[in-house]
Ligand SMILES: Nc1ncnc2c1ncn2[C@@H]1O[C@H](COP(=O)(O)OP(=O)(O)OP(=O)(O)O)[C@@H](O)[C@H]1O
């Protein structure tokens with residue numbers, strides 16, 4: 001890869017419209033560079049074949065007893081009437097917080113936050129994760145619809161193509177990438193702002209890289 005990868009104990013936001021390449025980039029990091037990983041797949045769409053080395057759990061009680069190094073948790077949100085039932089998210093993030101030394105990937109932040117609501121222990125991970133050895137990667141399609149706190153706590157950004165004007169404006173405000181440079185991004189291309197560099201030069205990974 002010709003760019004930096006998220007450093008241990010940092011927080012990273014992957015932002016872009018649906019199909020822009022967020023999960024693919026995250027997966028590339030998570031299958032190569034980190035060892036103890038937990039993926040929170042609230043959409044429940046990940047398949048083992050795409051995630052070599054990962055074991056998928058749908059049952060929380062089994063997840064927390066698992067000995068595997070790399071785990072995917074797919075909460076069964078279809079069994080509960082309200083898909084934004086926060087209990088699911090709360091107990092999951094509490095477990096990560098207490099577990100320490102974990103790379104956490106939240107595949108769609110919008111699936112476990114409200115406009116102004118962040119699960120208590122997700123917030124704790126964002127503010128105190130560094131000292132607890134928790135590295136956090138988070139993907140979102142709609143940066144203007146998730147709590148600002150999540151974006152402002154992130155030190156690394158990978159910004160893909162965005163569709164909605166309010167999302168581009170948000171990224172311009174918060175990270176300084178111009179709407180113009182965001183408009184020029186092609187499919188699967190992204191801009192990087194992290195602790196090492198901040199540039200408007202579009203990047204793209206090759207699949208399998
Ligand atoms: N760099 C790339 N080169 C070629 N194909 C890619 C690349 N990145 C992603 N794709 C393909 O594009 C499709 C969408 O990518 P991906 O699932 O990563 O998008 P996403 O941003 O996570 O979308 P969503 O928000 O809907 O989850 C996938 O089929 C993936 O294989």
Ligand SMILES: [Mg+2]
Nearest residue numbers: 022023024107
């Ligand atoms: Mg995705």
